[in-house]
Amino acid sequence: METPKLGSSPHVRSQDESVKSADRRNFLRNAGMATVAGAVFLAGCDKDDDMTPTPSAVDLGSGDVGILNYAYALEQLEAAFYTQVVATPYSGITDAEKTLLTEIRDHEIIHRDFFKAALGTNAIPGLEVNFSSIDFTSRASVLGAAKLFEDTGVQAxxxxxxxxxxxxxxxxxxxxxxxxxxxxxxxxxxxxxxxTSFAGDDIVDNNGLDKAIKPADILAAVKPYVKTTITASNLPTS
Structure with missing residues (x-):
């Protein structure tokens, strides 16, 4: 996990940086709307709805249902993480950072709720997460965890x-x-x-492509953050 490179005033942005941040927030907002263009029926979902506690172990299932449950599990993890980040902002968080993280939270909740609705009765229960290793008062700890979750999500x-x-x-x-x-x-x-870290060689290969990681390896990587045991032995492999 990379250590953030901070200047002498880490939470003070120049006017140009503020404009850049605003443009990026608008970009993310538009991207989020595009993602759910085919799922507007979810607009009535309450983003603060509690997830029902899950049993100590769940099986993702097989076929497309299993893959959708796999994605649903990862989106549950990300939604829970950003919900905590926004509820308990780290020390020194700027308004621009809080706005960005709030919008990412909203995207992840929409993704989570989309999969839950698409799966219907085939959906796994809500997962019990474990964020004990993350210091939510620390900018470096929170953004380091966010980097891990986002990079892992893309690869997944x-x-x-x-x-x-x-x-x-x-x-x-x-x-x-x-x-x-x-x-x-x-x-x-x-x-x-x-x-240039936004597209660093740790995530983009020599062919200019993002890495692709198998479900078993992804689940092993996020296991420390999920208390619920997830079994994926029935997922398709080809």
Whole structure:
């Protein structure tokens, strides 16, 4: 996890930086609207609805249902994380940072609720998360965790795309992963402004492509942040 490079006044932005931040927030807002163009029926969902506590173990299932549950599990994790970030802002957070993180939270909640609605009775229960290793009072800790979750999310969608059989679900997954990539770039820019880290070689390969990671490896990477045991032995592999 990279350490943020901070200047002598880490929470004071120049006028140009403020304009850049505003443009980026508008970009993210528009991206979020595009992602859910086919799911406007979810507009009535309350973003503050509590997730029902889950049993100690859940199985994702098989086929497209299993892949959708896999995505649903990851979106639950991200939504819970950003909900906590916004509810308990870290020390020294700027208005621009809080606005950005709030918009990312709203996107993740929309993604989570989309999968829950699409899966219907096939949806896994709400997961119990474990954020004990994250210091929510620390900017470096919060943004470092956000970077991990966003990079992992992009790699997860890329690694699962070829496993989806339904063209409709693949289209939605493609729209969501593009928004997750925008989130990842925005978080990296907060950590290391004015650098090329938003598309660093740790996430983009020599062919100019984002990495694609298999579900089993992604679930192992996020396991420390989820108390619920997730089994994925029935997921498709090809």
């Amino acid at each position: 969608y890329n690694g699962a795309g070829n496993l989806i059989k339904s063209g409709d679900y693949l289209l939605i997954a493609g729209k969501i992963v593009s928004v997750e990539a925008r989130h990842a770039a925005a978080i990296r820019d907060l950590l290391m402004p004015n650098s």
